[in-house]
Amino acid sequence: MEQTKIIAVTVENQPGVLARVAGLFSGRAFNIISLAVGETEDESMSRMTIVARGDEGVLEQILKQLNKLIDVIKVVDMSVEKCIQRELALIKVGVDGKSKQELMTVVDIFRAKVLDVSNESFTIEVTGTDEKINGFIDMVESFGIKEMVRTGTIALTRAKKTKKQEAKGESK
Amino acid sequence: MNGSQILLECLKKEGVDIVFGYPGGVVLPLFDALYAEKAINLVLVRHEQGAAHMADGYARSTGKVGVCLATSGPGATNLVTGIATAYMDSIPMVALTGQVATSLIGNDAFQEADITGITRPIVKHNYIVKDIKDLAQTIKNAFHIASTGKPGPVLVDLPKDVFTSEMDFTSYPSHPNLRGYKPVCEGNKLQIKKAVEMIEKAERPLLYVGGGVVLSGASEELMKLVEKTEIPVTTTLMAMDAFPSDHKLNLGMLGMHGTRCANYAVQESDLLIAVGARFDDRVTGKVADFAPHAKIIHIDIDPTSISKIVKVDVPVVGDAKNILKEITSQIKKMEHKDWVKQTEEWSKEFPLTYRDSETEIKPQYVVEKIAELTKGEAIITTEVGQNQMWAAQFSKFKKPRTFLTSGGLGTMGYGFPAAIGAQAGNPDKLVIDIAGDGSIQMNIQELATAVKYNYPVKIVILNNGWLGMVRQWQELFFGKRYSSTFIEDSVDFVKLAEAYGAKGYRIEKKADVEKTLKEAFAHKGLVIMDFKTSREENVWPMVPTGAALHSMIDGGLA
């Protein structure tokens, strides 16, 4: 059965590392949904967040193959960790036909933000899990999406909490 | 010191005394430093592909890291097939390439090729050194990566200015700095315990032994386990020399052209113990029907190798040598009388055989004679195709690192340069390349290298006038439509040998086979023996692609 996995990969901050990871996915016909790369708290390392799809065997291979790359320092399967995940999307939505008010309601519900306004379109920023973003896209589709860009998911494990905090349902 | 000198110092610290290479513009400063260098012998090849296979043959036969060297652009790209060949068979190799000066990289400069980009999928790792300060550490890392864990080729690309810039060089780094690289060597205790219990319970266990046993140097440990437990052994093409051919528990090779006995044993066994083997499709046949009654233990140093193709029950990640030793010490002494008797019956009923002839020279006959004369003491290399399969089927091996063949990539043109590399590493051994008339022409230019350095390799051409293995497939699966596989007698190999200053024989009568082999083996220099063998001989038995292992065909031999 196909599943989606979020994988956090800590890599050496060196040229060529992205090509190695990308080459691994294309060369072995692994399915990649999104990839986000950026610096970390340690400037000698970068962190890639990869969302991949496949059956159990394929996903296991992906984790192992990533681990096998010499420039990869650590691989964490975020699906077995408690984690916070976020993605950001910028969406240019047409506003000629439908009511702007209606659009603003959707924007409010999703706690999205309007960044740029013209007579023809609104450019909206929305962040959240990819499900939330997909949900938002569904809602604004009928207005007409003129252009869209998404960052891909990034994720961090949640801080370990004491039993008491957990019981209270605290999260930060 | 300049970068060239530093590089040579580093190589010497790694124990390198031979490099197979070819010069060119950007590596001129390095060759200039080599000119004055006594401790490193540069073997000048005739094509860079030859250099890569020589480094590979040197590595396979000695267990050390092989080193090859080429200039930028076309020199580097000529190495590619050799690097891929080493990669597929997990051979430790360091390939050094020149690169255009750092300031020119990316400009489509003269003889620029992005060789780290080109080789990324066929190396264990590669580097481009952009600053002389990183040179020594990079070389340290490259040798460490190439030779540890699952071995493999590492390419180091060296821009011209790195060779010429100057730096104080005081000491070679003592350690690699690789925080992301920690191969596992010790087997997990719990997994080993599970494996031992499983082996003790099995009634029809079978050891499926692969190239990892040779790479790990675990032949002795394997023998001890076999002797304590009476478990029969089958080997892959890459491990024909991991366990003595004439041992009574050696069932021979498994897979597409394996023995019926070995394949039946796989299909009937209730426990398959894979050691350093990777369930290649030439071995498994139809995966869904592979070893249908067996639980599987898989000992391998590479976690990605485990459950990649066949789901295994007890994986043990680590070095075969350690793990086999551990298992042997924990396991009780066992016998498997009925099971061994069964395998003996299969062996007797379905031996590897061929229809000999008095009028023609059968290729298998030539290989048998070589085996008789060399008694497992020679190093045998092969080209690819029927010659390779007959060499595997009819040779008799005694010691590891004596059978060098391109299994994973199946590179025609491998055998001869690999034989030169093996000869360089084993000056006192008899080194024989068993070749086809097609393959031998793929790196024939290395005759000049072998003659120049007096590497007395013996080339045995099993000349059938065809690209035989492909012809066999056309005969069996393409209605005998022999499209572009006929290469009949286009070359006079005797004259060719002479042209290069070597000795050549053409052998057309069976009665001359043994005599010629003896003469050639006694000869001090390189010899080509062109055996005109029966034209349309096939390799049997055979598992047709996509069929299960037990459905072997044999062309009516049995």
Ligand SMILES: Cc1cc2nc3c(=O)[nH]c(=O)nc-3n(C[C@H](O)[C@H](O)[C@H](O)COP(=O)(O)OP(=O)(O)OC[C@H]3O[C@@H](n4cnc5c(N)ncnc54)[C@H](O)[C@@H]3O)c2cc1C
């Ligand atoms: C024309 C042709 C026909 C062929 N027909 C056959 C055939 O009939 N039968 C056959 O067997 N092959 C055949 N082959 C070869 C086949 O393609 C594969 O190359 C071969 O089966 C792979 O061998 P292996 O499983 O031993 O793996 P190798 O490629 O030798 O891999 C070694 C394995 O050992 C592991 N390893 C490495 N070091 C260690 C260590 N220190 N400790 C533990 N594990 C380690 C590696 O991770 C890897 O998994 C044929 C090839 C050609 C070209």
Ligand SMILES: Cc1ncc(C[n+]2csc(CCOP(=O)(O)OP(=O)(O)O)c2C)c(N)n1
């Ligand atoms: C470089 C390369 N090109 C093509 C092939 C495909 N191929 C496999 S076996 C073979 C025929 C080999 O012919 P020959 O060397 O004469 O050996 P024979 O099979 O006749 O013993 C070919 C073309 C290959 N393995 N390697």
